[in-house]
Amino acid sequence: MxxxxxxxxxxxxxxxxxxxxxxxxxxxxxxxxxxxxxxxxxxxxxxxxxxxxxxxxxxxxxxxxxxxxxxxxxxxxxxxxxxxxxxxxxxxxxxxxxxxxxxxxxxxxxxxxxxxxxxxxxxxxxxxxxxxxxxxxxxxxxxQNFSFTVGSQVYNLDKSEVVLVETSDVPHHLEVYTVDGVYDFYGKLSEIEEKHNFLFKISRSCLINPQNIHQVDFSTREIEFINGTKQKFSIGKSRKLKALLQKTL
Structure with a gap:
């Protein structure tokens, strides 16, 4: 820097x-x-x-x-x-x-x-x-934290609260899934990935927090998180995801 x-x-x-x-x-x-x-x-x-x-x-x-x-x-x-x-x-x-x-x-x-x-x-x-x-x-x-703005409200979460971040249907917006809810905010996934190294990219549209994974089914390429949310990951991420899980565990 x-x-x-x-x-x-x-x-x-x-x-x-x-x-x-x-x-x-x-x-x-x-x-x-x-x-x-x-x-x-x-x-x-x-x-x-x-x-x-x-x-x-x-x-x-x-x-x-x-x-x-x-x-x-x-x-x-x-x-x-x-x-x-x-x-x-x-x-x-x-x-x-x-x-x-x-x-x-x-x-x-x-x-x-x-x-x-x-x-x-x-x-x-x-x-x-x-x-x-x-x-x-x-x-x-x-x-170690995750901050974002919704309207005039600024949210500052501990990284342990973040489950995943994915692109929204609204252009130039993202959705962050936390242990307590979902928030929509303005942002770019590439900038979030660069800023927060605790997040892992599982597809072109989704970043996840490996610490909040509940289970992974590699046959269907589906991840279930501690809040019940499920996400598919691309086949090219399988090897890295396995290595990441072994390291996390």
């Missing part, structure tokens, strides 16, 4: 210095991070957010941006677009740290500009490493 980095600092000299330090770090982590934007004005960042819709970005922000939008307000806007954003303030105004708590921007670090170059560099490097760690841990947890 590539982590996008966005920098906003109104002083062009300081912006270049921060970008240089991050670029030095990227020499050894070029496959993990990419500087997507280095901006001197907050409206450059808001435009980027509107047009790109980034996810899991790492944002280095000055607080006093000499603009109508300061760094704290910009962080709030970022949080609305990129929920899992990792926000790091690089500033001389460390006394404003309590305000970031009040505004609920959830910054992960405050890096003071007024320190030695070596210490400043190390704090930048540490912030990048910590940002990656937090994102990796979040994604690991998310992969």
């Amino acid at each position: 590539m982590y996008p980095i966005i920098i906003c600092e109104d002083d062009s000299t300081q912006l270049a210095g921060i970008k240089k330090l991050i670029s030095d770090y990227l020499l050894f982590h070029e496959k993990l991070f990419k500087i997507e934007l280095a901006a001197t004005a907050p409206d450059e960042v808001t435009t980027y957010l509107d047009t790109t819709q980034p996810k899991n970005g790492i944002y280095f922000l000055d607080i006093d941006l000499k603009a109508d939008i300061d760094g704290i307000r910009l962080a709030q806007i970022i949080r609305q677009h990129d929920v899992q954003a990792k926000i790091i303030f690089v500033t001389t105004h460390d006394e404003l740290a309590p305000l970031t708590l009040k505004k609920k921007v959830a910054a992960i670090d405050f890096i003071e500009k007024d320190q030695s170059l070596e210490d400043f560099r190390q704090e930048i490097f540490d912030a990048l490493a910590y940002s990656k760690q937090l994102t990796d841990e979040t994604l690991t947890v998310q992969k």
Whole structure:
């Protein structure tokens, strides 16, 4: 996974210095991070957010941006677009740290500009490493869960609750069968398969959770699940399914 980095600092000299330090770090982590934007004005960042819709970005922000939008307000806007954003303030105004708590921007670090170059560099490097760690841990947890949206309602299920996911008769919709019911939601089966590695594809239109299999009849190629639902699987999946069941059991 590539982590996008966005920098906003109104002083062009300081912006270049921060970008240089991050670029030095990227020499050894070029496959993990990419500087997507280095901006001197907050409206450059808001435009980027509107047009790109980034996810899991790492944002280095000055607080006093000499603009109508300061760094704290910009962080709030970022949080609305990129929920899992990792926000790091690089500033001389460390006394404003309590305000970031009040505004609920959830910054992960405050890096003071007024320190030695070596210490400043190390704090930048540490912030990048910590940002990656937090994102990796979040994604690991998310992969153990199954989330989907029905109207304005967001459902977040433990993977043990998911029985199977199949295409719906409604175009671009899927149906998820759980231990308690069936839900129809907008989505693509290919994206669900890529995101959730606990699901196994038994046909072009169906993904199953092997943990919720009750029994399998290989002569009829039919699976019965713990909730009573039954599904056919393609003949080409027989060998993989047998191996998966042996591994599960």
